[in-house]
Amino acid sequence: MQLTLEFGGGLELLCESVKIHKVNVDPPNGTEKFIMKDLLSWVRTNLIKERPEMFMKEDSVRPGVLVLVNDCDWELSGQLDTTLEDKDVVVFISTLHGG
Amino acid sequence: MEEAVTKPTKKGGGRLCCICNQRRAALKRPKTLEQICRECFYEVFEEEIHQVIVDNQLFKPGERIAIGASGGKDSTVLACVLAELNRRHNYGLDLFLLSVDEGITGYRDDSLETVKRNEVQYGLPLKIVSYKDLYGWTMDEIVKMIGLKNNCTFCGVFRRQALDRGASLLKVDKVATGHNADDIAETVLLNILRGDIARLSRCTSIVTGEDGPIPRCKPFKYTYEKEIMFTYAYFKRLDYFSTECIYSPNAYRGFAREFIKDLERIRPRAILDIIKSGEDFRISTSTKMPEQGTCERCGYISSQKWCKACVLLEGLNRGLPKMGIGRSSRGLNNDPKKDKDIKQSNGTKSIENKQCGSLDF
Numbered sequence: 001m002q003l004t005l006e007f008g009g010g011l012e013l014l015c016e017s018v019k020i021h022k023v024n025v026d027p028p029n030g031t032e033k034f035i036m037k038d039l040l041s042w043v044r045t046n047l048i049k050e051r052p053e054m055f056m057k058e059d060s061v062r063p064g065v066l067v068l069v070n071d072c073d074w075e076l077s078g079q080l081d082t083t084l085e086d087k088d089v090v091v092f093i094s095t096l097h098g099g
Numbered sequence: 100m101e102e103a104v105t106k107p108t109k110k111g112g113g114r115l116c117c118i119c120n121q122r123r124a125a126l127k128r129p130k131t132l133e134q135i136c137r138e139c140f141y142e143v144f145e146e147e148i149h150q151v152i153v154d155n156q157l158f159k160p161g162e163r164i165a166i167g168a169s170g171g172k173d174s175t176v177l178a179c180v181l182a183e184l185n186r187r188h189n190y191g192l193d194l195f196l197l198s199v200d201e202g203i204t205g206y207r208d209d210s211l212e213t214v215k216r217n218e219v220q221y222g223l224p225l226k227i228v229s230y231k232d233l234y235g236w237t238m239d240e241i242v243k244m245i246g247l248k249n250n251c252t253f254c255g256v257f258r259r260q261a262l263d264r265g266a267s268l269l270k271v272d273k274v275a276t277g278h279n280a281d282d283i284a285e286t287v288l289l290n291i292l293r294g295d296i297a298r299l300s301r302c303t304s305i306v307t308g309e310d311g312p313i314p315r316c317k318p319f320k321y322t323y324e325k326e327i328m329f330t331y332a333y334f335k336r337l338d339y340f341s342t343e344c345i346y347s348p349n350a351y352r353g354f355a356r357e358f359i360k361d362l363e364r365i366r367p368r369a370i371l372d373i374i375k376s377g378e379d380f381r382i383s384t385s386t387k388m389p390e391q392g393t394c395e396r397c398g399y400i401s402s403q404k405w406c407k408a409c410v411l412l413e414g415l416n417r418g419l420p421k422m423g424i425g426r427s428s429r430g431l432n433n434d435p436k437k438d439k440d441i442k443q444s445n446g447t448k449s450i451e452n453k454q455c456g457s458l459d460f
Contacts, residue, residue, distance in 0.1 A: 008332065009172070063360035066328050073329070075127040076114060076134055093332050095281075095324045095360075 001025060001034065001086040005043065009094035011065070014054055015047045023047075036069070037080040039090065054094070066093045118143070129323045129367035144326055148318055149184050155305050157316045160191035163271040167262055167315075168196040168217065168225070170210030172331045173277030175217060177319060180330075181275065182221045195269050196221075199261045200229035201254055202237025228265035230257055234412055245420040252424060253415075256407045260399055266313045278317045281324040281363075284370045285355045287377035292355070297388055303377040310391065311400045323370065325363075 005021045012019045025042055027034040037059065044052055054062065060080055061067055067074040068091040069082055084090070114124045116136035124134035135143070151157070158164060166181060168174045178196060185192050198214045201207050211227065218225040231237045234257060242250050266274050283303060290299035301307055306316045319327065362369040382388075393399065394406035401407070407423065414422025 009328070063357070063364045064324075066325060066332065068332070071125065071137075072123070073126045076124055091332065093328055095328050 001084070003039070003084060003087075004089045005047070006089065006091040007093075008091065009066075011055060011092050011094045014050055014052070016049055021047060034084050035080065036067075036074065036078075036082040036084065036090075039084060040080070055092070061092065062094075064095045066095060067091070068093075126326075126329055129325050129363065130321075130371065132367065140326075141330070144322075144330060145180055145184060148180055148322065149188060151305075151321055152184070152190075152318055155316075157275075157306065157318060158190055158192055158273070161193075162191075162273060163193040163195065163269065165195045165197040165226075165266050165269050165271040165274045166223070167274055167276040168198045168214045169277075170198070170213035170217075171277070173279055173282075173319065173324075173327055175213070175277075176327050176331050177275065177277040178217055178221055178223060181318070182223060194223050195271060196223045196225040197262065197265045197269060197271075197274065198225065198227045199258050199265065200227050200231075201258065202230050202239055204239055207238075226265055226269050228261050228268065230261065233257070233261055233264060234408070236412075236415055241415065241420075244415065249421075249424045253411055256411055260406075260408050263312050263399070271313065274313055274315045276315055276317055277319055279319040279322050279324045279327055280370050280374060281356075281359055283317070283320060283377070284373040285352065285359050287373050288355045288359070289352060290377075292351075296382055299377065299380060300382050303374055320374070321371065323367075 001024070003023050003025060005023060007015060007019055007021075015021070023042075023046075025034060025039065028038055040056060040059070040061065044056055048055055055065065056062060067079075068089075069077055069084070070089055071091075074082055114134055116122050116124050116139050117133050118135055118139040122136035122138060125137045126140050127134055128140070164181075166174060166178050168178060178194075181192075181194060184190065185194060196214060196218055198211060200211060214225060214227075217223070229237075238250065238254055241253050245253070262274060286302045287299065290296075290302055303320075305320045306314055308314045359370065359373070389402035391400060391402055394401040394404075394409055396405050396409045399406045399408065403410075405413075410423035414420050414424075
């Protein structure tokens with residue numbers, strides 16, 4: 001399935017200064033759903049080129065990183081458990097780089 | 100973003116906004132934990148700031164107000180909101196954008212481009228004051244001379260004065276800065292960690308420097324960073340630039356910042372509660388506070404004979420850049436009695452230890 005990922009607030013610097021990534025991902029073996037948790041580990045492996053600790057802490061995003069799924073705060077859709085579908089747009093913005 | 104428009108109800112379990120009960124919720128407000136749609140959020144966001152401005156009498160009709168504009172998200176959203184509220188509620192303010200150019204290639208020159216676009220977008224006149232013009236040195240030149248160890252001390256001290264000097268060139272009555280609730284909570288913690296009683300007692304004030312040349316105010320004092328980010332990121336697609344200062348790893352503040360964000364994740368109210376704690380601190384009457392005077396050289400407010408900027412500049416210009424940094428540096432202000440007073444109150448030490456000054460109060 002195809003997703004559009006957008007990085008901002010300095011996070012784009014961790015993925016070679018590219019802000020928008022169109023990516024193809026598949027649910028992990030043996031599962032049908034692809035959830036945010038899967039996406040985060042995919043991003044960490046495939047997109048983040050440096051300082052992954054600026055993006056993630058344990059298995060979630062670092063506190064202070066705002067996540068929007070289809071323009072909606074992921075705190076409303078279940079955070080790591082949010083199910084993603086084809087053509088979804090996920091935005092990550094760091095608030096940690098100062099104002 | 101068209102995808103989001105074509106399937107608007109998928110995420111969030113179709114939960115509706117708790118205010119209008121009609122549209123899909125798009126944000127969980129950290130302050131209240133309410134689930135709220137964009138339209139209602141935008142309305143309460145602006146009206147809350149309006150209320151803060153009214154309750155605290157931040158502005159008077161006819162005043163000239165400079166918005167300290169860095170090109171970052173906070174000041175960009177502040178410029179946008181103040182311009183809008185000024186129109187909507189007839190504040191009668193003359194608003195200006197005021198930026199400081201530290202002279203950091205690849206950092207400030209980029210963000211200043213953002214400020215220049217803001218000037219056009221919001222129709223607010225822009226004034227840029229540079230370290231080069233004010234002090235004869237750019238940060239690039241200072242770093243070349245002193246290295247990367249104490250450069251944030253120079254930058255922080257110079258920026259504070261630069262903003263005041265820019266404000267007096269613009270003949271404004273007040274400077275509004277984009278400091279948000281998260282920044283202030285962070286600063287409360289830092290001042291506790293540093294034992295900086297003087298700063299602790301004033302860092303939560305919504306208006307500061309009323310005894311100084313130009314007062315400053317913080318309309319976003321109670322505004323969560325998450326909501327500012329949200330406003331910028333998404334409702335208006337504001338033009339916003341962000342990168343870390345290339346010279347500033349800023350470790351100490353970074354830890355405090357991360358700690359605050361960790362707390363927020365567990366209990367979002369923590370941010371407002373830390374501000375409240377800061378406000379309610381009572382400083383014991385036996386604590387010696389630094390006396391406020393003026394710099395003998397440039398006339399700027401100073402608790403010492405010379406202000407910090409003049410001490411640092413003297414060092415730079417004499418080729419002794421360590422002057423004004425660290426304990427052995429009191430060469431120009433070595434009035435032994437005063438020195439002792441300051442030591443007791445930690446007045447100078449705190450400046451030396453202060454890292455990046457972009458959040459100075």
